Amino acid sequence: MSIILGIETATKICSVAISDGEKLLAIKEEGGAYSHSQKLTVFIQEVLDQAGKTFKDIDAVAVSKGPGSYTGLRIGVSSAKGLCYALGIPLIAVDTLQAMAKNTPPNLPSTDGEGMPRYYTTDSQMWNLLLEKAKEHRKKPTEAEMVLWKFLRTKQLGYKFRRQHPVDRFIPDFVCIEKKLIIEVDGKIHEFQKEEDKIRTEILNENGFKVIRFKNEEVICNIDEVVSKIKAQLQSLPSGEIKRGLLFCPMIDARRMEVYTALFDENNNLVEHITAKIIDEYSFAKHLKSHKILFFGDGAEKCKEILSKHPNAIFTDSGLPSAKTVNEIAHEKFNNKEFEDVAYFEPYYLKDFIATTAKKLL
Incomplete structure (x- = not known):
């Protein structure tokens, strides 16, 4: 597992988290004012103490790279680079808007019909009934499930x-939703419920899913052959039809009616590139014709009056910047060794910084 320290300072929220692989160990975050220079180092020490870790335990530092507040980004990136240089560990940069999009919860408002997220593979009522049980199952995997995962x-x-x-x-x-493939890892109890498993498989087939089964012993004792069979199934199955699902639109306030924004799909893939956009009644018109779009972030509120008139526009208070989701994205980047050059890395400002004179000095 990799111990990653995450830093998020792109907006008024100052957030620090530490994770061990996919497990969040500790988090400290606070919003309301730009006081990152005072809070950041204190928060870093607090999360280390809460997690029972020291600086020597950290394998990498992940930082929200922007776009966002010029000063906030400078503070976060400078601190991250300083830690990486001093500790001799990798620096991981995470796009701020992508991390915000990942921070939206699955139980989103008004996502009926085609606007329902594509990963909802049952109706919304059944999804909500099964979700907590599914989370409990994830916390208690069998040995064979851990090996295959x-x-x-x-x-x-x-x-x-x-x-x-x-x-x-x-x-x-x-x-695997894209390939409509289900993998079941069966313990000994399945030897006594073959009829139930047959009915279950038939129902899953009716939902368009191919089901393959392996016994616990196969996975534990012959994992290479199991993986080879899964690869063969993935290659033989066509990709499932991509439906018109919900799009996610994080917005960071860039003053006046301008926002830093982008569009992401349900799998956190970029649909429309990051830009500084002046919002008017025609903004996102192309995508709103065929998708529901969830707008969120500190820049969304000022756009609400203009965009909320469209029936496919949804607004929520969730999806705020957090070091938690910075770490979630950074975990995969760490495994893929997607590191930045500590000496030359700069935040992604998107727009040039323009210095102004404080009004009280005029």
Whole structure:
């Protein structure tokens, strides 16, 4: 596992988190005013103390790279670079808007019909009923499930797999939505419920999913052959049809009616490039015709009066910048060794900094 210290200072929120792999160990965040120069180093020490870690335990530092506040980004990036240089560890840069989009919860408002997130593979009522149970299952994987997950996670086979993901009325072990493939890892109890498993498979097939099963012993004792069979299935199956799902639009206030923004899909992939956009009634018109768009962030409120008239525009208070999601993205980058040059890395300001004179000095 990798211990990653995450820093988020692109907006008024000062956020620091420390994670061990995908597990969040500690987080400290506070908003309301630009006081990052006073808070950041204090927050870093606090999360280290809460997690029972020292600076020597850190494997990498992840920082929100922008766009956002010029001063906030300078403070966050300078601190991250200083730590990496002093400790001799890698620096990971994470796009601020992408991290915000990842910080939106799955139980989003008004996502019926085609606006429903594509990873909802059952109706919304059943999804909410099964979600907590699925989370509990993820916390208590079997030995065989842990072995197989090491090979499926972070798109190692070329496709995203989800653990304990609800489909119809069931919670399969592993699901690849793009390829409509379900992998079940069976313990000995399944030897006595073959009829139930047959019915379950038939229902999952009716939902368009291919189901393959492996016994615990196969996974633990012959993982290479199991992975080879999964690869063969992935290659043989066509990619599922991409439906018109919900789009995520994080917005950071860039003053007046301008915002830093981008569009992401349900899998956190970039749909429309990052830009400084002046919002008017025609903004996002092309995408709003065919998608519901969730707008959020400190720049969304001032755009609400203009954009909320469209039936496909949804606004939420969630999706604020957080070091927690910076670390989630950084974890995959760490595994892929996507590191920055500590000496030459600069924040992504998007716009040139313009110095002004304080009004009280005029």
